Amino acid sequence: MKNKTTGPFKVNISLRLLKDKFEGLLESSNVSVQTQAKQALELFEKYPVLSSGSTTTEDFLKNKPIVDQLMSYIFPSALSENEIKAAVTPYTSEVFYCSSRLENIISNAEVSDTIFNELYKDYEDSFDLLTYAIILNIHYKFNVDFERPKTLSIIDKNGNRKRYRVAFNADFLDIYPNENAIEITDDILDELLSNANNIEIWEKYFPKDSWTIEGFGIVNLIDTSLDERIDDFKTHLIEPNSESFQYLIEDIRRIFNNPDLQLGSYSVEHDKIISPFDRNFNMLTLVADEDVSINEYACEHINCQLFKDRKPIIISNVETYHKKSGGNRLSNALLKKGLKSVALIPVPVNGELGFIIELAAFKPNQLNAINMVKLDTILPFIISYSKRTFSEHQNEISAIIQQECTAIHPSVQWRFEEEASKYIQERNFGENPVFKEIVFKDVVPLFGQIDVVGSSNARNEAIRIDLTRQLEKSKDILKNRIKINLPFYEQLIFQIDNYLVELEDNFHTNSEQEINIFFEKQLFPLFEHFQHNSKGVEDVEDFLKTIDKATSSLYDARKAYDTTIEKGNKALSSFLDQQQLRAQEIFPHYFEKFKTDGIEHNLYIGQSISKHLNYHPTVLYNLRLWQLQVTCEMEAMYYEKQKEFPLQLEVASLILAYDIPITIRYRIDEKQFDVDGAYNVRYEMIKKRIDKAHIKNTNERLTQPHKLSVVYSSNAIEKEYLAYFEFLQAKNYIENDFEIVELEELQGASGMKALRVSINRKLKKVSDIFTIEDLQTA
Numbered sequence: 001m002k003n004k005t006t007g008p009f010k011v012n013i014s015l016r017l018l019k020d021k022f023e024g025l026l027e028s029s030n031v032s033v034q035t036q037a038k039q040a041l042e043l044f045e046k047y048p049v050l051s052s053g054s055t056t057t058e059d060f061l062k063n064k065p066i067v068d069q070l071m072s073y074i075f076p077s078a079l080s081e082n083e084i085k086a087a088v089t090p091y092t093s094e095v096f097y098c099s100s101r102l103e104n105i106i107s108n109a110e111v112s113d114t115i116f117n118e119l120y121k122d123y124e125d126s127f128d129l130l131t132y133a134i135i136l137n138i139h140y141k142f143n144v145d146f147e148r149p150k151t152l153s154i155i156d157k158n159g160n161r162k163r164y165r166v167a168f169n170a171d172f173l174d175i176y177p178n179e180n181a182i183e184i185t186d187d188i189l190d191e192l193l194s195n196a197n198n199i200e201i202w203e204k205y206f207p208k209d210s211w212t213i214e215g216f217g218i219v220n221l222i223d224t225s226l227d228e229r230i231d232d233f234k235t236h237l238i239e240p241n242s243e244s245f246q247y248l249i250e251d252i253r254r255i256f257n258n259p260d261l262q263l264g265s266y267s268v269e270h271d272k273i274i275s276p277f278d279r280n281f282n283m284l285t286l287v288a289d290e291d292v293s294i295n296e297y298a299c300e301h302i303n304c305q306l307f308k309d310r311k312p313i314i315i316s317n318v319e320t321y322h323k324k325s326g327g328n329r330l331s332n333a334l335l336k337k338g339l340k341s342v343a344l345i346p347v348p349v350n351g352e353l354g355f356i357i358e359l360a361a362f363k364p365n366q367l368n369a370i371n372m373v374k375l376d377t378i379l380p381f382i383i384s385y386s387k388r389t390f391s392e393h394q395n396e397i398s399a400i401i402q403q404e405c406t407a408i409h410p411s412v413q414w415r416f417e418e419e420a421s422k423y424i425q426e427r428n429f430g431e432n433p434v435f436k437e438i439v440f441k442d443v444v445p446l447f448g449q450i451d452v453v454g455s456s457n458a459r460n461e462a463i464r465i466d467l468t469r470q471l472e473k474s475k476d477i478l479k480n481r482i483k484i485n486l487p488f489y490e491q492l493i494f495q496i497d498n499y500l501v502e503l504e505d506n507f508h509t510n511s512e513q514e515i516n517i518f519f520e521k522q523l524f525p526l527f528e529h530f531q532h533n534s535k536g537v538e539d540v541e542d543f544l545k546t547i548d549k550a551t552s553s554l555y556d557a558r559k560a561y562d563t564t565i566e567k568g569n570k571a572l573s574s575f576l577d578q579q580q581l582r583a584q585e586i587f588p589h590y591f592e593k594f595k596t597d598g599i600e601h602n603l604y605i606g607q608s609i610s611k612h613l614n615y616h617p618t619v620l621y622n623l624r625l626w627q628l629q630v631t632c633e634m635e636a637m638y639y640e641k642q643k644e645f646p647l648q649l650e651v652a653s654l655i656l657a658y659d660i661p662i663t664i665r666y667r668i669d670e671k672q673f674d675v676d677g678a679y680n681v682r683y684e685m686i687k688k689r690i691d692k693a694h695i696k697n698t699n700e701r702l703t704q705p706h707k708l709s710v711v712y713s714s715n716a717i718e719k720e721y722l723a724y725f726e727f728l729q730a731k732n733y734i735e736n737d738f739e740i741v742e743l744e745e746l747q748g749a750s751g752m753k754a755l756r757v758s759i760n761r762k763l764k765k766v767s768d769i770f771t772i773e774d775l776q777t778a
Helices: 016-025 031-046 057-071 100-107 130-139 186-194 199-205 225-238 242-255 300-308 318-325 329-336 371-405 410-428 455-479 487-505 509-533 538-545 556-586 617-644 678-692 715-730 772-777
Strands: 009-013 084-088 095-098 150-155 161-169 173-177 211-215 217-223 262-269 272-274 313-315 341-349 352-361 439-452 590-595 598-605 651-657 662-667 672-675 707-712 739-742 753-758
Touching: 016 031, 016 173, 016 211, 031 057, 057 095, 084 100, 095 100, 130 173, 161 225, 186 199, 225 242, 225 371, 242 262, 300 313, 300 341, 318 329, 341 371, 352 371, 371 410, 410 590, 439 455, 439 556, 439 617, 439 678, 455 487, 455 509, 455 538, 455 556, 487 509, 509 538, 556 590, 556 598, 556 617, 598 617, 617 651, 617 707, 617 715, 617 772, 651 678, 651 715, 672 678, 707 715, 715 753, 715 772
Parallel strands: 009 211, 651 707
Antiparallel strands: 084 095, 084 217, 150 161, 161 217, 173 211, 262 272, 262 352, 313 341, 341 352, 439 598, 439 651, 439 662, 590 598, 662 672, 707 753, 739 753
């Protein structure tokens, strides 16, 4: 080994302090200790140079056999194969005695003569302050913190790197000033500490050869390679991406000392095993994109322990397990990939089983109950990482859904989450993701509405009343101001009279706009002129106070109409939302509602909308009965609250019973569901036209106040709903005035019929939802 620069120090390699130690041991009460001390001191007497010292390693090691013999007292032979320990010359990197284990490490190092070169350096191109610290703290009694953790990184001839923590024992070192040493005062100390990296300042106060360092040091190395690998693993967990994921694999392999170790993962959702949301993970025990029930995964023992008890599974010899278990999906998948030992580690997330981590090796027993103890150290970090990434993943999913789709009904949320998860996987994998359209095939639609009867007429009447009052008040103001030679006022009154006649006899859609322009251009400017240039303008001010600022017109009757519609819709909507929660318990289905002059709702039911439950036609029958029951209750509730509304408007209920499955597609650009395909558009056309449909060969509208109408086109539907009507009549929901009517020809549909019946407006709502079982019992 090559000597390092000694800086301000004279180096004297000696065993003087070791000799002093043995002299002290002569007083020991332990006979064996006394014997060893006497033997050592005899050697010192024969070779006094060892205690007086040498300035070079070459001179010191001229008596190497004796040095080795003396070192053996503090380097026990019994521990030589285990301890990583060396005796080094003062302030140099030279080893003059070491344990057998360290000797093997040095001989196997890639560069064996430089492993201690960095021992006295804090970083590259720096100089070490350790010995200066000893002078300042031990000799001068300053309390300066110079402590630095010392580590060594040694690469062996195979390229494998190991890291060691260094502990330096200075029991056999002595440092003392020479004649040219400079006394270090408090002011000098301040200057030194203010220039810790300036070697010129330190050389100024510690001139060359101003101090002597005598004796030898003992270096102890502790293998921290596993700790370092675990630290690397934790570091790479912090920034999960494609690059750091490869590091994670290598970290795991280094932790288990297996360069071929395979790492995989899969997710667990309800009772299904699905692909991991991070595509960087391969599935070792499953095929990609394969969804498997947990009961089909392995044998009953493993399924129970892994998925129910959430305990790790270790199969040290897959071939033996395969033979004993008779073979199953797990063992077949592993053997097909040549994997002979495996460990499966369950990872809970938020109280539920979230992931299974797979570790597998190509040789039997490479993974076993002994080396799997290493997982105890890293598993808490894996769990923490999993919780964090799962939460981040869910947040990303929500953000993407919000960005791409706005609010989504809970019944179909799962499908959007799947697509959002694929979007994130592709994006993180470096691809250009596209959020694909969401399609649900073979769903049966249920449409219903409760609408204000004659809402257009009611609104027009409100407009007519407001405009009439506004014109009459304006006419009174002008009449009070007619004087001789003011024919302009008379002309305005004449115009007002014409508008009043038009409102009474021939009100049309343009009337409101024309009258508003008349006020804006002529009357309002004139009335403002009265306010500022006339006396006795109380009538003008009172009139202007009645004008709504938002619409610049009298808005009393229209406000009463709007308030009635708003309160009615709010009551109907709230009631429907509450009942919908109960309907979802029957079977998950897509639901949406719209506010018009009443409330419209759509339900779509089918197997494609449910992720985990099995669909059966009885589900549809129950929801149809639910829809009838809730429609009757909604209308009865409306009339019960009607006394609280400004206007007493009538409502009518309508249901479309459509028995042909359709396909609905979520339109990303429109951010809403719509029927898909030309054939399915027929349903939308019928739905939009039946509201204003007439009974065949009459002028009578199908929808009538206090009546429930169900439109259909097949005999099977007619029979089904007649049974529902009989049941609801028995429950006092409807009257006994069933009628079957044919509808006029509708564009896009012919042969449509309707069942119509009066609703009991005073029915008492029951707390339970009616079911097909109730109907059959009745």
